[in-house]
Amino acid sequence: MNNKVLKLVAQIMGIPLERVTAESSPDSIEQWDSLKHMHLVLAIEEAFGIQLTDEEIVAIKDVRSIISLIEQRIGG
Amino acid sequence: MYNPYAVGQHVYLRHATPSDVEGRWHEWLSDEETTRWLGLRHWPNSVERQREFYETLKKSEDRLVLSIVDKESDQHIGVCNLSSINWVSRYCDVAIVIGEKEFRTGAYVLETMSLLLRIAFLRLNLRIVKSTFAASNEASRTIHDVFRFKEVGRLNGLLWDRGQYIDSVIAMLHRDDWMARNNLVPPND
Numbered sequence: 001m002n003n004k005v006l007k008l009v010a011q012i013m014g015i016p017l018e019r020v021t022a023e024s025s026p027d028s029i030e031q032w033d034s035l036k037h038m039h040l041v042l043a044i045e046e047a048f049g050i051q052l053t054d055e056e057i058v059a060i061k062d063v064r065s066i067i068s069l070i071e072q073r074i075g076g
Numbered sequence: 077m078y079n080p081y082a083v084g085q086h087v088y089l090r091h092a093t094p095s096d097v098e099g100r101w102h103e104w105l106s107d108e109e110t111t112r113w114l115g116l117r118h119w120p121n122s123v124e125r126q127r128e129f130y131e132t133l134k135k136s137e138d139r140l141v142l143s144i145v146d147k148e149s150d151q152h153i154g155v156c157n158l159s160s161i162n163w164v165s166r167y168c169d170v171a172i173v174i175g176e177k178e179f180r181t182g183a184y185v186l187e188t189m190s191l192l193l194r195i196a197f198l199r200l201n202l203r204i205v206k207s208t209f210a211a212s213n214e215a216s217r218t219i220h221d222v223f224r225f226k227e228v229g230r231l232n233g234l235l236w237d238r239g240q241y242i243d244s245v246i247a248m249l250h251r252d253d254w255m256a257r258n259n260l261v262p263p264n265d
Contacts, residue, residue: 026181034174037182038218053258054190057222058085061183 001074005066008047012040025062040066048074077150081142082191086183089142089156089191092130096143096152102126104154104175112237113213114173138162140195144172144188146179153179156188158196158205167204168196189223197251204250210235211243224257225249 002022009024010017013031026032041057044050044066050073060066080088092101104110105121133141138161144154154174161168172188174180196202207225209216220227225247233241252262 026183032181034180034182034185035215035218038186038215038222040182041186041222042218051257054193054223055258058183058187058190 001070002067004047005044005063005070008043009040009063009066012036012043020063022064022067023062044070050074077145077147082195084147084187084191086147086187087153087191088145088147089188089195090145092133092141092143092155094130096155097126097130098123099152100175101152101155104173107175109177110173110175113210113216114171140200142192144174144184146184151176153184154188156192158192158200158202161200161202166202167206168200168202170196170205170207185219186222189219193223193249193254197254202251204248205254206246206248208244208246210237211245212237217245220247223249224253 006020006022007017010020013020013029013036015029015031019029026037037060041052041060044060045052048070052069056069059069077083077088077090078093079090081091082089102121102123102125105114105126111118133139139157139159140161141155141157143152144156145151146153153176154172156170156172158168158170170189170192172185172192174185174188193205196205207220209220211217211230226249227245227247229246231244231246234244235242255262
């Protein structure tokens, strides 16, 4: 699951997978701007088949928060 | 925090103050990039015009304008509003401007929209939040998609943008849909 999240982030940001880690954030990925952040939210919903609440949307701030969110929602 | 009206993780919203008016608010609404998609903002703004606008807010009964403030720094970073509030039919328009460009990272605008929707639906008891945006404004379209606004129509070729006419998209979010998504039970009305 973690790898799926990393691949998703790399795809949305348009960067090589090797540059994405669990510690990645808008501070470490230059391409991570407002538009890509919103695309990432939509991509997470589609990739994992979930619909996020507003609270969950707001909680997404970096890769680790995405992983934590997915673990809470679907486990694994 | 000063006089918070709604509080999130990254920002809080509060009533606009004279110091906001005398600050960078008027500059945001002159900036070409910031105002590109703001319907009526084609004229240069000034602190005098901003003061006049501020005076109109004091007596407004259908326009809730809130300053967006970064919680960590307590810096005024933008402005948002619920406008054209119709208290009988219970709907309003929504708009957000993150004026300070270093705060355009996604988290701030998403949280601001989240707070505004909570205000509209849970605090002001409105039924519908509607919005219009330029069809080629990808950021605006995407935030509407994130919060599940539905496109309900278009005004074809209404807007002029850098050499071409583009559509104005009309979108709506109904309270019951918003509540269902947020695991809340809508009232019987």
